[in-house]
Amino acid sequence: MSQESSIEPVLDALVLGAGFAGLHALYRLRENGLKVLALEAAPDVGGAWYWNRYPGARCDVESLVYCYTFSPLLDEGWQWSERYAKRDEIQAYLSWVANKLDLRRDIRFNSRVVSAVFDDRKNLWTIRTEQGDTYRARHFFSAAGPITTPIMPDIPGLKDFKGLVIHTARWPERSPDFAGKRVAIIGTGSSAVQAIPIVAEQCKQLTVLMRTPNFYAPARNRPLTAADYEWWEKNRELTRHRLQNCLRWGGGDIMLDDAINDAMFQKAGEFTPERRREIYEARYANGGGVVGWAFCDAMADPEVNEEAANFLRGKIGTIVTNPRIAEKLTPRGYAYGTKRCTVGTDFYETFNRDNVELIDIKSEPIERFTPEGVVVGGREIKLDVLISASGFDALTGALTSIDLRGTSSESLKEGWAHGPHSHLGISVHGFPNLYMVGGPGSPSVLTNVVMTNEMQVEWIAALISHCEKQGFRRCEATREAEEQWTRHVNDLVKGTLWEHANSWYVGANVPGKPRVILAYVGGYLTYRERCEQERSQGYPGFSFS
Known part of the structure; x- marks a missing residue:
């Protein structure tokens, strides 16, 4: 029996995925009074954290800031055990959230979506799963995640x-x-x-x-202590404010000395070489992928970038005892940050x-x-x-692996054959009532993904509420806005070290995938301001009917 028989024939919204973004989207849309379901391919919540259970799997963002902030309920009752949480603990956290917010009743597990087609006459999405179930919804909310489609190497034999x-x-x-x-x-x-x-x-x-x-x-992972949580209670709101207002890429370590952390808002040239070395050493000793983001011009000034790169290169020979192996492990020929x-x-x-x-x-x-x-x-x-460990078809693969069709016969995969295009990384012209979290053209993997996801979920939910209040049945990016945003995303790369990237950030790991920047490199703060401007001006980049 189809799962559709147990729900209303038409949903207000259907959410794709039950990871960080999907659970939040399900909660927010439901709280806004919509009839909504989420479809998840896995047998449980977690998204990428359900599937990536390899030995040693853990987050490389500190646990205290790799969690939800949208509900005060979620600041109580959960404590992370380590500075960088293991995969099992992250998955357990998401399971705890799903239970605490009573989300499971509106999630259909073991439901891998294979097609989604927009009915141009009825303004409805028809979504079908691998299991043969069919759902219809007015709004289709993709929270599939940027790294959900693994790729295998193509090697003979x-x-x-x-x-x-x-x-x-x-x-x-x-x-x-x-x-x-x-x-x-x-x-x-x-x-x-x-x-x-x-x-x-x-x-x-x-x-x-x-x-x-x-x-x-x-x-430099370690258990979190009572003293850490005492510090966190005092500094939680300030820390979140700092992260929300990070000017560029990367971010600060949440427990670093303020003087070291605040240097990232200044150019390297404002410090003496000796002081820069001290800052690099302090970041390296504290741990995490933050050394190269010590100064705000790290991705704009090749000399600054090379100084940070040389610092990290210099550490290899102090650990690897065989000089020949140490040299093999030494990254050369590309700028720090253009690969993760x-x-x-x-x-x-x-x-x-x-x-x-x-x-x-x-x-x-x-x-x-x-x-x-x-x-x-x-x-x-x-x-x-x-x-x-050959990686993913990042940012686009989650949607291009689905037969996704809007108002024309052309699929999204065909439309993105020469590179993805979107407005704000959220909406695609020709695909009404489709919204993406972590999609191409948004900051996504270049930021704390949970933080950026939260901002996008709330923004999309507000856009859908705007449609509901105004009685609109249809919402999509205008072609002009899509072209302007895509041009803006690509222009930001020019003159920076991103322009020469050769990594999964530009799709270089997938044979035949066009090499264009997939994420927004302008920084979280700039992106958020552009989205807020769009909303405050009444969504000029969207057409409604």
Whole structure:
């Protein structure tokens, strides 16, 4: 029996996803009096945090600010155990939120959306799931998340490999036993950096297949203490205010000395070289991916960026004892920040282990897989397990993987074939009553995602309320506004180091994907101000009917 039989034939709104943004959207729209459901592909809440359960998975944003702020109810009754929360704790937090706000009754789990089509005559979305269920809704709210569509490497013979193959973003609930196993991991991005030290401790032999070394900083993770929470009670509102008003990219560490933190609002040239070194050292000692964001011109001035990059490069040889391996791990040829800075524990130290081999696959390419292993640089490496930490079709993949069609016969995937376009990263012309959180053209992955999601959810909910109050049945970005915003997003990159990025930030990790900046690089504060301006002026970038 279709799930539709147990609900009203037409919903006011349907939310795609039950992660951070989806749970908030479900709550807010329901509180605003709408009849709303959420569809979630997983059997439980969590979004990306449900699927990414690989060893060592944890957030690289501090727990105290990687949580909701939209309801005072959620500031009470939950305490994080560590400075950087593990995946299991984050998923448990989201489960706790869903229970506390009574959200589960309006979530349909195990419901993977495969198509969404807008009826131009009835002004309704028809959404179908892989299970064959059909839903109809006036508003379609995508909270699918920016990193929900994993990609596998396209390597000859991979299907012939007889061993176990796992993607970090689709890790089995019961983690494999690596004892006595020969394991290879493809990638040295964020997921791999967290998994590699733990897998190396468990397995007989670990081969790390690295294409491009990333900038890395230690997390300095630790348990949170009673003193930490005493500090948090006194400084919570001030800290949130600071984060909401961060001028550019990155952000400050919430417990750093104010003088060190506040330097990020100034240019590097306002400090002596000695003082800059002290600031870098203080950030590195405190931990987290914040070293390169020490000054506000880090992504505009190549010399400033290179100074921060050289600081991090200089740390590698102090940890990795083999100079040849240390040099392999040293990132060169691109600016800090144009690839995501990785954060972890004992990553570099792991390459001092006897059972770990690092292979630079640019100099020794992966030729093919065999039933017994992988051929690299002309030699076969015998394997029992292959772990792919090969990343995601970021920001766009969650929607282009769905047959999503608006007022024309052209799908969203076809419309974005030469690069995504949107207004405010929220609305797409030709797709009425479709709203995106964390979509292309919004700050998304370049900020604290939870904070940006909250702002977008509240903004979209206000837009939908505006439609309801005015009796509008249809709302979409105008073509002019979409063109202006997309041009603005691309213009912001010009003259900055983002212009030369070659990473998943520009889709470079997906073969055939157009290389354009996917996220808004103007900073959270500027983005929020542009959205507030749109609302205060009566939504001039939207057409209503």
